[in-house]
Amino acid sequence: xREIYLDNSATTxxxxxTAELMNKLYLEEYGNPSSMHHKGVEAERRLTGASxxxxxxxxxxxxxxxxxxxxxxxxxxAIIGAAMAMRRSGRHLITTVIEHPAxxxxxxxxxxxVREDTILVSVMHTNNEIGTIQPIEEIxxxxxxxxxxxxxxVDAVQGFGKARIxxxxxxIDLLSVSGHKIHAAKGVGFLYIGDGCRIRPILFGGGQQxxxxxxxxxxxxxxxxxxxxxxxxDSLDRDNEELCRLRDLFISLVTQIPDVFIxxxxxxxxxxxxxxxxxxxxxxxxxxxxxxxxxxxxxxGSACATNRPHLSGTLSAIGLKGxxxxxxxxxxxxxxxxxxxVREAAAAIAELVPFLRRYTRH
Ligand code: PLP
Numbered sequence: 001x002r003e004i005y006l007d008n009s010a011t012t013x014x015x016x017x018t019a020e021l022m023n024k025l026y027l028e029e030y031g032n033p034s035s036m037h038h039k040g041v042e043a044e045r046r047l048t049g050a051s052x053x054x055x056x057x058x059x060x061x062x063x064x065x066x067x068x069x070x071x072x073x074x075x076x077x078a079i080i081g082a083a084m085a086m087r088r089s090g091r092h093l094i095t096t097v098i099e100h101p102a103x104x105x106x107x108x109x110x111x112x113x114v115r116e117d118t119i120l121v122s123v124m125h126t127n128n129e130i131g132t133i134q135p136i137e138e139i140x141x142x143x144x145x146x147x148x149x150x151x152x153x154v155d156a157v158q159g160f161g162k163a164r165i166x167x168x169x170x171x172i173d174l175l176s177v178s179g180h181k182i183h184a185a186k187g188v189g190f191l192y193i194g195d196g197c198r199i200r201p202i203l204f205g206g207g208q209q210x211x212x213x214x215x216x217x218x219x220x221x222x223x224x225x226x227x228x229x230x231x232x233x234d235s236l237d238r239d240n241e242e243l244c245r246l247r248d249l250f251i252s253l254v255t256q257i258p259d260v261f262i263x264x265x266x267x268x269x270x271x272x273x274x275x276x277x278x279x280x281x282x283x284x285x286x287x288x289x290x291x292x293x294x295x296x297x298x299x300x301g302s303a304c305a306t307n308r309p310h311l312s313g314t315l316s317a318i319g320l321k322g323x324x325x326x327x328x329x330x331x332x333x334x335x336x337x338x339x340x341x342v343r344e345a346a347a348a349i350a351e352l353v354p355f356l357r358r359y360t361r362h
Contacts (some may be wrong), residue, residue: 008332013336050223064193066193066209070178075155079122079153093110127158128274130263152174162271179225187218240272256350274331298345
């Protein structure tokens with residue numbers, strides 16, 4: 001059976017070039033970048049090369065990048081690190097109701113201390129459940145107008161690799177990115193920390209990365225993440241155009257099914273790759289497994305928060321109620337998908353829905 005993978009917001013397949021590069025680093029250039037001998041210097045060079053690529057994409061200095069183990073760690077380092085560094089200036093932090101748990105749970109952790117002055121505002125770039133894009137530049141400008149000392153954190157885990165994000169232009173102080181969402185490895189990410197933005201580390205030890213994040217760097221993962229980012233940004237406009245075409249084709253096909261709707265369609269800006277589809281009368285989990293039987297992989301709600309699939313802050317926030325919260329699947333595309341994938345997946349959904357509706361109602 002042919003596999004049609006449409007869960008790219010949960011994670012992506014590694015680019016073959018990236019897997020090859022990582023393999024070379026694991027087998028040949030496996031030195032510790034902190035070692036003083038040749039093997040260490042070789043590994044250190046890989047890090048320098050990766051930083052040059054990633055910094056070039058963001059138009060920032062390589063020294064502004066701190067490598068982490070994932071998007072979650074980048075979000076934690078940004079929020080806890082800022083809250084600890086600025087606790088004398090204020091204890092007020094702001095976020096939105098549509099954030100990922102990596103931000104929300106972290107905000108809750110520091111929320112106990114919330115009081116007057118706002119030290120940090122955290123807003124996601126692209127929502128992982130419905131694909132809406134927040135007006136980051138406008139929010140950044142508004143935050144700084146109000147209080148130039150307030151730090152602006154952006155979770156760009158779903159937006160990096162799809163959108164051109166320029167931290168300086170958008171007045172972003174802290175930007176979180178994850179490798180496995182951009183066709184690189186799981187277990188690697190980075191945090192951009194703007195010039196003049198002081199945050200405290202949350203990991204202590206050998207003092208790597210100027211003490212900001214102790215722990216031996218994941219050189220293979222980092223080099224792979226930079227290569228995947230370069231591949232994506234080299235053909236970004238063309239790929240986004242094709243993704244939008246596939247997204248719109250999928251939407252036009254599935255909305256021919258009676259009584260279904262797409263969430264987030266009213267947003268001024270939508271990601272090219274995320275589609276949130278509500279099918280009243282069919283539980284998301286049932287549809288997900290029925291599609292799986294046909295080789296089509298999608299997600300119910302947000303796959304990276306599956307421990308509490310019933311708690312979709314985003315879907316509730318946009319007004320979905322009752323059963324509709326549980327009738328929603330997410331389809332997320334990548335540059336590896338084809339028109340055939342989209343047509344076959346839409347046909348599978350169209351075939352299954354009437355059957356599952358009968359089945360659910362009896
Ligand atoms: N932030 C957002 C918006 C996400 O979608 C995710 C994962 O899906 C994360 C953070 C967490 O990233 P990671 O899985 O690399 O920890």
